[in-house]
Structure formats: structure tokens, C-alpha cells
Amino acid sequence: MADAHLTPGAGEEAAAGSREVLRGWATGGGPMAVRAQVVLLAEEGVRDAEIARRLGISRQTVGTWRHRWQSAGLPGLEQRPRTGRPATVDEAEVVTRALLAPGGSGAGRAIARELGLSHATVAAIRRRWRLTADAGPGPLVPTVPPLPGPDVWVLGLYADARRAVLLAGTRHSATPTAAPAATVIGEDVLAGLARALEARRPPGKPGVSLAAAGPAAAEPPGTPAAPPPAPDGLDGFLAGAAEHHPGIALHAITLWDDGGRHRAAATGGPSVHLLPARSSWRGFLRAMVALDSTSHPESSRRVYLDLIAALQQAQGPVGWLRESVAGHLRAPRGTAPEGSAAGTSPHPPSSSGVNQIDLGSFNECVVIESVRLSGTITRGEIAHRTGLTQQSVSRIARSLLDRGILVEDAQRRATSGKPRTPVRLCGTAAHALGLHIDPEVLTAVVIDLDGAIVCTCTRPVSADIDPGDFVAQVVALGREALEKARGAVREDGFLGIGVAVPGPVDIASGTVLDPPLMSAWNDLPLLYLLQDHFPCPVIIEKDSLAAAAGERWIGRDRRARDFAYLYLGTGVGSGLYLNGDLYRGVSANAGEFGQLCAIALGRVDADGRPEVLPECNPPVSVPDFAARRGLPAAGGSGGSTAAYRAVGRAAAAGDPAAAGALREVAGAIGRGALGLVDLLDIDLIVLGGPFFTDDAAPFYLEEIGRVVNDFPLARRLRRVEVERSVLSAEAAAVGAASTIFHATFTPRLRGRDRP
Template sequence: MDVLREWAGGGGPLAVRARVVLLATQGLRDAEIARRLGVSRQTVGTWRHRWQSAGLAGLEQRPRTGRPATVDEAEVVARALLAPGGSGASRAIARELGLSHATVASIRRRWALGGDVTRGARVPTRPPLPGADVWVMGVYVDERRAVLLAGTRPDTPPPAAVATVLGEDVLSGLAGAMDALRPGGPVAPPEDGPAAGPDPELARYLAEATAHHPDIALHAVTLWDGGLVEAAPAGPVPGGVTAHRLPANASWRSFLRAMAALDSTSHPESSRRVYLDLVAALGRGAAPVRWLRENVAGHLRSSVPAPPVTANPSHPSHPSNSANPAANPAAGTANPANPAGTSGTSVPAEPIASSGVNQIDLGSFNECVVIESVRLSGTITRGEIAHRTGLTQQSVSRIARSLIDRGILVEDAQRRATSGKPRTPVRLCGSAAHALGLHIDPEVLTAVVIDLDGAIVCTCTRPVGADTDPAEFVAQVVALGREALEKAQGSVPEDGFLGIGVAVPGPVDIASGTVLGPPLMSAWNDIPLLYLLKDHFPCPVIIEKDSLAAAAGERWIGRDRRARDFAYLYLGTGVGSGLYLNGDLYRGVSANAGEFGQLCAISLGRTGPDGRPEMVPECNPPASVPEFAARNGFPGSGAAAGSTAAYREVGRAAAAGDAFAAAALREVAGAVGRGALGLVDLLDIDLIVLGGPFFTEDTAGFYLDEIHRVVNDFPTARRLRRVEVEPSVLSAEAAAVGAASTIFHATFTPRLRTRARA
């Protein structure tokens, strides 16, 4: 009451509200209070109710709807783009920012933000940015100014395959890092036109940008402080960089957020990794900051000739057709989990459904449930499918009939029943679908074509050097892929080819299909492989880490033998792991789960002076096994150290009984086993699968025995479980077969799609 009396003694709206409440506490009626204070009865009733419901907070000033004196348009745009799917409702944004719905809708029209922001926005800088396709290409910050470098193309961008809207954490970190570099004190807004004198440092940056990004028009938008030069010291900037000022109603901070959100929404290539790199560059604090993003020429989707064998969307087995009710009346509604129907990137794993759904006919989802049941069993009757999936007999019969008519399932010989009519089991038709798998390794390229049963139709390999020029490397990959497709042309119907899976050494940015400095492949740093391959193969292309691809292939081809959680240890040029957990491939937040080397280093206590886990030699078997054997006294035959030939020589000697060679293999296997022990204890799994090009017939026994010993003798819960260590069902081409299997996995594995995280 003391606060109310203090408000009542003052002036303004709070005084009237306080007097209404004080008079009401005296028992006066609304009409009497209105007469005494000279206000309407509605006003008295409003403030009495607010006092009763919210106390003092209910009497305080609230933001009112309607256009305020100034509206930050870029903040409205950023909020709209950060909404799920980039289509935030104008009314929700208006309520959040205290604006009118009409104001928000007007801003969205001015920026050309419709229901599908991926179709290109219009950025109203002064002058406006030309073109509908806008990229963030660079940032320049020195003691005086900050410049955002934008790129534009006149063409409207195609719909993004995956919406990679940045999270609020990344945008806040970006704005905070820029703010930390901003000079102290008030900063005057940029004047019209360029600064009075040339700025050689900025001019050199713009010249470097035009040379680095020759395929896109560049525009420099001044975020704060003076203008910017439009000419280099020796003449015009190559490419003609144009100068722009911020939109009239936008702050530099909100404009930066809006541009980053718009770029990431329109281009899956502009992933969190790109902007985290920018935040890291800004965070180093050294002026000037001269950040340029990687070249996007490979992302611009140039038109190219088609490969010899391509996917045919008209074929019944093609994933896009199975979700088309018009082409497939039995399918019902569209498949909620059909990532392979979208060309480009792999889709983050979704929770797998354990059974079908009868109440709501999900069409192709139920088809995938049936296909998965058939795949795991090999052959199975319709009644057994219904029992395993929870679908009704009628649903299973209808779906099976549709899949048989489309050639995905075939019927086997009838089984005699003890009662009733004979049962007719069904199985997958291997020839119904095919996929190409490419494995990129520092020493060899491998291409395989497999059918739906996992049988290898053909295999092609080609040696390669890790220091090969990237352009030549891509040409070799393309040539090998086409060679495999041509070789398989007699066995693969043109209308039964589903797509291409590519296995690469990690780490890899799945959103943009960029290989990020893989170990032992220095020439492949930040190569946009996905878009370079899409230029040559206009069909669905999925990129996956080699160890994860091998795990996917193990699950697909292993059928019921791999129908539970397991970890796949991939012995290649380096040891990686692929995890299959809760019925699906576990990729992690960035799709780079399974980095095994650091886990081994920690388990072995191998850390550097700075505490960073070391690169343990045992996690590179082709190099470490010959080295350890030679150290033990193995003579060898002079094969190059660290080569595949030297490794295989030691393996043959160990299999023949050579003690030095066997000791080297056991030493490496024991170190790998210590890392596997960490996986077993962390994940509580009971199956480890070993495979890869260096898990050979000669060496398999040593790895299996030693790793089996470690993961069963030392786990914390060893009294509760027995861990099985088994060889892979895949051949030496495990990664390539697994890469092809990712196409089948993405097409036919039943998943319910959930809301994507920002």
C-alpha cells in the first residue's frame, strides 16, 4: 500500500491507477470511483482486475501494440528466419517485439520473405543488393570500420535441400565477437558516399576477395564508421565491388544477424561450421580481421552432362515414387522419412519406429516397416510380418501386394501349414534397386555397385596419391564412378538406380558436403566434394564418414545378425568407429561421431605437454605394424615403410608363425582394444565388429583374440555381460559397400521425422 500511496501522490498514468485501487479497497463501487476520478467505468474495472490478478506488476506500463517511433527491420527479419522452418508467423513476431501485425507483414514484404525464404530475399541496403541469391562472403574489421562482404547472383536460388538455420548461440556469439572489436565511444553512422581518402588495407582486402570469389558479384556493406573505398591503389577493384550502407531502419548488429540467418537458410553450404570459423577469426582480436569464406564456385550448381546410368523417378522402386499417392494408391500419404528422395545431403538420424501404425495410414512409412521386417528375416510370411510389426493382417497384405506389384518383393515357394491354406513367404528382390558406393582413401579409390540384397555387382579400384591436386582427384573419382556404372550397365536397369553414397575420411561437414582437412590427405582441406560430384552425377548423392558408412553397410547386409546395437571398428589408414544404437546409425550433432583415435590416446594415457591427446601410431595399422615388427627384429623384404605391401608382408609372416610379426600385431591390437574398452563401458554394448581394408585374413585372428580379451577382462560391468567380437560380414571394400548401403538405408529404413532443432 505504501507504493500505491507513493504513486497516487505523483502524476501521470500510474497515479490514476493507484487511486483506483486505493478507492476500491475502501469499498467504493466502480461508478463512484469513476465519478470521483473523472474516468470511465471501463477504466476503473480494467485496473481493478489487473491489480487482483497481477498486483503491482499489473499496474505498471506494458508494451503496447502498434508501430513504435523506430522499428529495427533487420531484427524482425532475423526473428522470422530463426523460427522453425524460417516461416515465423507475423502475428507471433509482432507479439514478441510489441509491434503491429501490419508492421511486421510490411517488413517481410519489403525484404521479400514469403512462406519459403529459400527462394531468395531482397535486402534493402542503400542502394539495395541486386539479385535474389545472397551469400555472406567475408568480414573486414579494423580500428575504424567494419565491412560485411555480401555476394549476389541474379538467379533465384533453388529450394534448399536442408534448412540449416543457425542457432541463437551462433548468432549471439557472432554479434558479441564483432562488438568486442568495435572501438569505444560513440560511432558516427557512415556518411553518403566513400571516405575522403583511399584506404590501402581495405582496398587490398577487396581485391583479394574478388580474386578469391570470381564467380559471384561482391558488395561491401559498411556496418559502422566511415565509408569505404571503391578503388584499389592501382585502379578499380577487379570485379567491381560496390559500396552499400545499412538499411535505413536497421542497426549493424541486427543486420549482421539477419544476413547470417538468411544465408544459412538459403544455402545448406553456409553451415554452423562456416560461422563458427568466422567467430573464431573475430575472437583472435588482432586487427585488422580479414576473413574470407571458402570459394563457393562448386556450390553454384552448374549444369553438367548426365552420367551413363542415372536414377529414374518414374520407376516404382525409386524413393520419390513410393511417396507419391497418385503413382502408388496403396501408399497413402507421403513418406515422412524419405531423405534419399532429396538430392544432396544426408539427413540427420531420426528415432526409428519399432512398429507400424494402423490408426493413421502413414503409407510409405508402413511400407518401410514391412521392408525392414522382410530384410532382417530374409524370407518371411505375411502373418509373421503382422506379428512382428503390430500391423493388421489386412494392412500387411495390402502393402505386400503393392510392393510385389512394383517389383520390390517377390514370393517364394509355398510352405505347407498344419492348418488352413499354405503360407507364401516373401523376400526382397535384389535386382529391384541398385546403388553406387565410392570410397575415398589416401592410397586407393574404390567404387562398387551393389543390389538391394547387398550383393556386389562390380568393383573398380584405382591407386591415388594423397598429395594429388584436388581438381585432378575429383576427376579421378568421377571417372572411376562412371567406369563402375558402365561396367554394371548390363546388370543394373536404368530405372532401378537409386543414387550414390560416398565414404570419406573424417571430419566432414555434412551440411555442405565439405571434407575438412582429413588426416594424411593434406591436399583435400575444405574441398566441397558433394557439390563437385553433383555437377557430374545428377542423382541423389549422400556423403558419410567412412567408419559410419561401414557400420551402415554392416547393419544392412548383416540382416538379423546385426539387428542389435553394435560398434564397428574400421581398420583403414587410421582406425575409426561407427555406432549403431537404438536401431539407427548414430551420427552425432555434426555427423562426425566415431573419432576413435583420441579415445585410444586417452585410454593409453598418451597426451602431449598441453594436455591434448596425441596421434597414437597404433591407430594407423599400415604404418605402425611394420614399424613395430622391425623394432622387434622382423627382417622384412625391403618394402617401403608404412606401405600396404609392408603391412601385408608382416601379416603373412605372422600367420606363418613368425614371433616378431605376431608380437607387432598383438601390440597394435591391444592398443585398439583399450579404445574399444572405452566404447563398451561408455555405451554398455555387447557386440564389437571388426572390418576394413587392413582387417585381412592373415591378421584377423590376432585382432579378434586380443580385442576380445581386453573388452571382456577389464570392463566395469564384466560380470553382467559378455562382449562378442566378430569379423565384419563385409568384404575388404567395407567402406564402399557401406557407402552404397547408405542409399538403401536412407530410402527404406522406417523413421518418423521430428521437428528439426535450430
């Protein structure tokens, strides 16, 4: 097991090499011999007490070296530098560990022990970078000269055969931002980024910081003048960066320059900086990425994985710029933008909208969940279902009744004792707005706590619309829906806005990445643009996951088990509800169903990747397949919503071509659903979405139901139910609003809260 941990994925050859090193240490004498013997005996299955007896050492010593081997492999057994006497100190590496370490007073001491430094050295470095609470507004990046302002972003990177330059940005108005509760960058990303950039350097070039070498080393005597950069090289990169990142001060930080020259800043261009004197370029790069990710949630893993890919794939110079962060640079609440009157807001509030329902405990969520699933339920039944005591349930119920979240129903007469008074959720206690973004139409709904739709608004949209105009239309539609619902929504009960978008989406930054059929909206920071217009909580979710959340919330006890929701929209997606919660996956993009269908059907492109199936885009494929079978075109151009609905009507009327087209598409979707059933061992598939129409529904239900019950390996052990969604055609919009209720009321451990 230890070899596997030491060299993940390296195979038997690397494991055998590790064992050979251990055997050499064991026969070589000295302190390494005892450590190697401990590991070798442990690998043979010898108990700690027996190892201690054979080697004449304590059991604590045996446990220490065995654990170091398991956690770090061969490096864990080697001598470590004594605390307080390091050969060199890389300040930037200390900063990285401090930013990514868990909080607490012991973090500094833990970093000191890990790096072999004194606690005083670590504390001094943290103060110099202003990472301590008493160090003033921070952080401060002590480049030469220091970066101005505490709010630092990583905006780009340039690397060619001679130099590497990191592009940072600071706000003109230095307003420090609070760090998020958890970081989004891992050690794997930091190490991968350093390796990818190191690979860009010519062989044999030392990794020495210019600042560390001193001014005299920057241009040694006799050094020939470096040729000027090509117009499309570094100068072109910096000029393009100024246009790409408006409204933010840019700073070019030289990581290395093998030409040995410190460039002067061009007039009006980014300022030029060298590395801190006691930082390597690798450590500084890691520190800047860690600082950016802990200061700005939108600087997520996805941003730096894109950078790693750019470094690995480019053949020549690399000039990488992240998407514009202009949409994220909002003024603090209460400040007036330039040109507006003091104290006025550029966007009139649509609702007070702050979450007024502050649930005090996990047990309150448990009680609400029990009431929601049951519809109406007595306090005694709540205690029986949840395992809480009668006293706890009564206390929580009183609190929820006082706040208007629960209401009492008519008393039930009991066979003995006092009559029992059941409780239920008060539908008007809370409301949420759901927005669904689709390539053809925008939908907004306001729903109450029971899932009842208060109002619905729709607006057609074209896929090639300008992103600015698009956001304006989304905002206008949301405000229209809130205005229509104003009489029914309590000001203190409006919880927020859920937004359902086609995937993939970067949840950490609220950025829509590469939505199908909406290329004009790539890398759109939608969450932050909407937060500028709506002073309330806003959650972005993939449309299929949002639909699954709505199904769970509104379906009550009918959906109180694991299920997969198949969302038939412009494409087919899936949302998974497993173990009492939505399954979002590592990047919150679980449910890419089309890939699964292609694999199940054995359909691949020429390059071997799963094919983009036409069957997984019903509004396009169903009219096309029907036309091939001889159905005359009707209801509009092929692929349109009107054409799809015309085929559905024809199928319901008995037309064999239309019915065959629907069954062909349903069969492909059923093959993907079969994969979900076998993989997850679930017994419920829910079908919904705008193209799961009444006319087409029987064909989907019958064909998918047949496939998922006739072909699974464990078909003798379970019967898979295929059911209609309880949601309306506005499933994604209703589901988006339900994500607000889900985030507020669903019982879960605090460590799993989102976003």
C-alpha cells in the first residue's frame, strides 16, 4: 500500500525501485537502516510490537516511521532540517502554506515544523506580506517595487524562450475583500502549474530570481544587448492585456529573464516589477495563485487549469489572458458610482430580498423536512420519524409557528388523551424567483414555499445576442416577474433568486463557460453581473440539476428517495438526487448525459471521442427522423420547437412515422438511462423538461421504461419506475427557484453547504 501511495499510477516498476532503496538503506547501517527495517517488516505484515522487539526500539518509534512512510513515502524517511536552522528560506512558499493552511492559532507553528523554520521566522514573513490580523490592510505583495493596493488579481502570463512575466492587477480603489470560507485551489494545481511553466524554459537555464541576484547581476559586463521583442511578443501581449482588462491597474512581474535585462515600463502600460528578494520564481508563482484564489472565489481551479493547458499545448510563446474580470469589480454596497447622486443606487432594488429566515439549528431543518415530506403531520409523528424528543420537537415547532414558517391545521380527535393538532408549511411564508436561460427563451417564475407558481413571465431570445444586451434582458424579465408578484410576496419572506443555465458552468465564479448553441455567451460572469442588479442571494445551477432540486422539493414524499431526473430540453441532461442531497460532482457539472448515451450506443467520432448524438437534442432530431420516415414537414422549419410539437401531435393521432421518430430518440435516451441504473443501482427515473410534452410523453415513458427494465444485470432484483415529473413545462425555472429553498431548509452538515 505504501508503494502505491508513494508513486500513484507509477506501476510495479516504481514500487520495486522503492523496495530496492529500502533494502539498501537496511543493509547500509546508520539511522536510515532502522527506518528501512521498520517499513520492510511492516510491509510483510509484522505487528508493531513484534517489530519493536526485533529491532530493540520503542513501539512509538515504529509507529512514527511507519506513518511517515505511509504519508510521504521515501522522502518521509529522510532526515529533515532542524527547526530554526534552515539553509534557505523561500518567503513565497511560506506565504503559500499560510494561505492554504486551515485557520487557527497553530497554523504558523505547523508551517514552521513542516518547512524546518522557526516560528518567529514564519511570523515575520506573514507580517511582511500583511497576512496577520494586526498587520494593517493587506495583503501586501513585496515585489520590487511593491504592488500597490491589497486587492490583487492574477490576470495573465507570458512566456517565451527568454523570459516569463506574470501579469497582476490591482483595483484603483484599494478596498480589501474578505476571503471566502474555503479555498478552491489545491496543491495538485499549484504543482502542475509550476511544472508546466518550468517545461517552457530552455534546457540548462538556472532558475534564479533577478531580484535575488541583485542589481549588479541584472546586466553583467560584456553581456550583449538582448534583441528587441517582436511586435507580437511581450509588448503585444501587454498592449492586448490593457484592452482586455479595463478598469484595473496592471503590473508586469518578471519571473525570470535569461536576457538579463529589466524592462522599463512603457508610457501608459503596466508597471514593471521584480520578484521579492527572498523568493524563487516557483514559490512566488504559487503564492500569487494562492493569494488570488483565497481573495476571489471566481479565481477557481478552472482558471488555472486553463492556464496549465495553454502552457502544455502551445508550441511557441505563450500569451495567456484570463477572461475579463471587469464584471466582478463592483463598488461596495452603499457607494455611489461616478456620475450618480450620493447615496443613490444605479439599480433600483426589486425587493428588499435579504434572507430573513435564519434557521438556528440542524434540528430545525430536520423538522421542516419532515413536515414538507408529509404535508400535514402532528408533533408526535415528527418525533417518531426524526428520532428527536417530544420536548425538542415542541420547542422547535413553537419557534417555527411564531415565525410563520409553520401553521396549525384543524385538530384531530385521538382515541385517548388530548386532541392532536397537526402542522404544515405555510406556503406564503417564503418565496423565491427562478430564472431559466435557454437558447430560445428566457423564463422567470415566482413560487412559494409549497411550490405553487405565483406568476410566470417569458421572453424570446436569440443565441447570437450581445452579452450585455442579454444580461439586460434577464434583469428586466426578473424585475417584471417580481413586480407582477409584489402583492403576493412578503418583503421579509423573499429568499433570493435561483438561475438555471446550460452547462458547463463554473459555480465558484458564477461563470457560464461553453453553453451549447450559445457561443456568444462563453465565459460570461453571469452571477456577478446579476448580483449588481439584485440585492439578494443569487444561486446559479445547471439546468438539469435545478430541475432535480425542484422535483425533490415539490414532489414531497413521492420523491423522498434516490432518483435520476432526465431533462429533455435543447439537449438531454440528467440531475441526480442521491443519499438525501443533489449530487453535483467535483465541479458541480454532474449530469452530462449525452456522453453516456454515446458510450452506451458505441457511437464515437473519428478521433475516438464520444459522438455528439442528434438523438440527445430532441427538437432537432425528432422532426428530422420523422421527415426521413415520410412525415411531411409541418409546424415550422425543421428543428424548431413548432416542428417538434407538430410531430408530437401527429404521433398522438396515430401517425406511424411520427411515432417511430419519437421511439427512436427515446430508445437512445433509454440506453443512457440504462447506464445510470446499472451504475447507481437506482429504481426511479423521472422525465421532464420543455420537450417532454403531453403528446410525446407516452412514447418516452414506454420506450425508456422497457429498456431500463429489460436489460439491467440486476433486473431480477428491482423494478425501475419511469415517471412523469411533478413539475410543469417550466421545470428548470421552478427548479431554480427551489434551489433557494433547498439551500435554506434542507438539513445537511454545515461543511456541505453551498455555494
